Amino acid sequence: MSQFTRRGFSVAAAVTLLSTTSPVFAQGSVSGAPIKVGVLYSSTGPLALTGQAQRDAYLLAQKVVNQKGINGRPIELVMEDDASNPDTAVTKLNSLLAIPGITAVLGPSGLAPSVATGGITSAKNVPQIVTAGIGLPAERERKCVFHMMPPQQINAAGLLAYADGVKAKRVAVLYDSGFGTAVMNAVKEQGAKYPIEFVAAEKYDLAATDMSSQSAKVKAANPDLVFVLSASPTPFRNLRQLKVSAPLITPIAAAVYETVKAMGDSAEDVIFVDYLVPETPRAREKEFVDAFQAEYKRLPKNFEAAAWESVMLLTKTLRQVGPDAGSDKVCAAIRGKYAGAHTDYDFSQPDMTGIRVSSFVYSQWKGGKFTRLPFVAKD
Amino acid sequence: MTSDLVFQVLASGITNGFVYALVGLGLSVIYRGSNVLNAAQGDFAIVGAMVTVVMLDRAKLPYAVSCVGGIAAGALLGALMERLVVRPMLRRKATDDSMLLATVGLGFLIAAVILVTVGKAPFFLPQFGGEKSVDLGNVTVQRHALILIATAVVVVGALALFYKSTHLGQAMKAASIDPEGATTIGIDVAAMRTATFVLGGVIGSVAGILQTPLIGVSFAMGIAVTLKGVAAAILGGLVNPMGAVAGGLILGIAESAAVLTLSSAYQNIAAMALLIVIMIVMPNGIFAGATRRGG
Numbered sequence: 001m002s003q004f005t006r007r008g009f010s011v012a013a014a015v016t017l018l019s020t021t022s023p024v025f026a027q028g029s030v031s032g033a034p035i036k037v038g039v040l041y042s043s044t045g046p047l048a049l050t051g052q053a054q055r056d057a058y059l060l061a062q063k064v065v066n067q068k069g070i071n072g073r074p075i076e077l078v079m080e081d082d083a084s085n086p087d088t089a090v091t092k093l094n095s096l097l098a099i100p101g102i103t104a105v106l107g108p109s110g111l112a113p114s115v116a117t118g119g120i121t122s123a124k125n126v127p128q129i130v131t132a133g134i135g136l137p138a139e140r141e142r143k144c145v146f147h148m149m150p151p152q153q154i155n156a157a158g159l160l161a162y163a164d165g166v167k168a169k170r171v172a173v174l175y176d177s178g179f180g181t182a183v184m185n186a187v188k189e190q191g192a193k194y195p196i197e198f199v200a201a202e203k204y205d206l207a208a209t210d211m212s213s214q215s216a217k218v219k220a221a222n223p224d225l226v227f228v229l230s231a232s233p234t235p236f237r238n239l240r241q242l243k244v245s246a247p248l249i250t251p252i253a254a255a256v257y258e259t260v261k262a263m264g265d266s267a268e269d270v271i272f273v274d275y276l277v278p279e280t281p282r283a284r285e286k287e288f289v290d291a292f293q294a295e296y297k298r299l300p301k302n303f304e305a306a307a308w309e310s311v312m313l314l315t316k317t318l319r320q321v322g323p324d325a326g327s328d329k330v331c332a333a334i335r336g337k338y339a340g341a342h343t344d345y346d347f348s349q350p351d352m353t354g355i356r357v358s359s360f361v362y363s364q365w366k367g368g369k370f371t372r373l374p375f376v377a378k379d
Numbered sequence: 380m381t382s383d384l385v386f387q388v389l390a391s392g393i394t395n396g397f398v399y400a401l402v403g404l405g406l407s408v409i410y411r412g413s414n415v416l417n418a419a420q421g422d423f424a425i426v427g428a429m430v431t432v433v434m435l436d437r438a439k440l441p442y443a444v445s446c447v448g449g450i451a452a453g454a455l456l457g458a459l460m461e462r463l464v465v466r467p468m469l470r471r472k473a474t475d476d477s478m479l480l481a482t483v484g485l486g487f488l489i490a491a492v493i494l495v496t497v498g499k500a501p502f503f504l505p506q507f508g509g510e511k512s513v514d515l516g517n518v519t520v521q522r523h524a525l526i527l528i529a530t531a532v533v534v535v536g537a538l539a540l541f542y543k544s545t546h547l548g549q550a551m552k553a554a555s556i557d558p559e560g561a562t563t564i565g566i567d568v569a570a571m572r573t574a575t576f577v578l579g580g581v582i583g584s585v586a587g588i589l590q591t592p593l594i595g596v597s598f599a600m601g602i603a604v605t606l607k608g609v610a611a612a613i614l615g616g617l618v619n620p621m622g623a624v625a626g627g628l629i630l631g632i633a634e635s636a637a638v639l640t641l642s643s644a645y646q647n648i649a650a651m652a653l654l655i656v657i658m659i660v661m662p663n664g665i666f667a668g669a670t671r672r673g674g
Contacts, residue, residue, distance in 0.1 A: 016523060044491065046599050048499040177644075202643040207603040209400075209594045212391035213638040213646070220384040223533050233501055234594050241512065242387070258500035265510065 396631025427584020
């Protein structure tokens, strides 16, 4: 092999190696040093259903932002999988923060990793935009950790407002030991404000594979309405298989197309309290919904929207204060009102979210799609 | 608490109990035949179910053919586990603890492979006999649940007959009781151990296919299924496959009784507390005879 050919081969090999190992970022007509943003999400583990959906939205948002860039510079998302585990999230966060030039961190996907990583970003004064709701009260002290999903108090208020609105007097609750318990605690706190009697409250373990015994107790209580606080399709199927005829209503965690599809016929007429009904997008949502559908040939839902919003929020902020403004200026700039694509935020509020009950969209699964309901909750 | 509620919850407990029994049965078969506690037994169930889902939903094959494919996948997984992991470790005189850890690791590996190849979504299979239920008074039981129970009984009976009346079954028993003696009479002990794992894989995948129409299947479920199977097997006596069946039923009914009489939050607490009490009083399980070590 001649020296020229050997050198050419080496260069080609180096280019190939670099292009497959360097972080992926789409560069449109922008140039300059990329603005690095760390992203934690759950590509594996129990939260993979959420995390992988968010990954698609993150990559799309990066592509869209880089059509114009931020003050002419591209954004570069450096993505790490936290395996749905708080310890892994902390390890991956530390490795992201060790990368020179990391401007902010987006994610993680789940509550426990968010609580774990928020303590570190807060201590190091790194802006973090979490795609989960606020978990522990202690998180309210973290003034540079912002949340794109509502706190459980708002999720609970959305359910209770609907029950009150449809004059359901006897409400049963079936909830899991994870997300469900967090919402249930908030339901218990606020329930006394409503003329509702809780006729059954049945809990099952997050790792449980069957909750038909609990569903039987719900059936025996003869409720007017059932809150199903779960991200799993199984309790919905159990309830309908036992011929529980009361309407079922569920918050945002189960409003995922794969979960609803897995519910089968049991999904029919289930009411969802969430934000995005992509089958009939509002004007403010259309750009995101159309772009997502064009890119991935499927409709997005809430978790994708939260991930997209987090990138857009950071982009708007960095365009406003400049990409090299520093953490304090970035945090101060975020800490205010923000009109997102699917909901309005107020990050100056104590819950670091500012989402109001009235911003919920109520929809019902009918004939294979989400259908927007006219009900609007009052703040 | 009405009698309808009691019977409804009991029906759930019995259905779940038979699922636990099948998983425990597979675990016990493997343990008796090889002295390996297979922490990936639940993943045999998941693999069997997932292959069935893929063959039915993606390859559009008939349901019966897909089920056979799922069972074959479980059998193959069992054979591969024995040939590629257990046998080399036994040759190197691995301890029981090492063997257990290896099967734990295999469980995680299988879950990761399923996530990458099939995806993150949960899946359900169609119920056998259609999405129909049988009303016994005010108690509703899915037709599939009755078929599940009947199939589990058939599997248990077939297994007993297999060990008692077939040449292969008796050879597997002999190899597990006395490997050296079995070798002297021409039994290939290593092949019998492979057959044991194949049998465990078949039983595991049958459990997975039967439970998936009721509770679904996803990549992360293996460990939860395994734990219930381990509890069932230990309750009944790890070396007695029939004891595992009884253990599964006791566990399923105990869980339902806890939901009914205490609070649903105590479902796992009560069931596991019962397990611990039985283990203290009867350390070898309810139905274990003399402990035998497999080969």
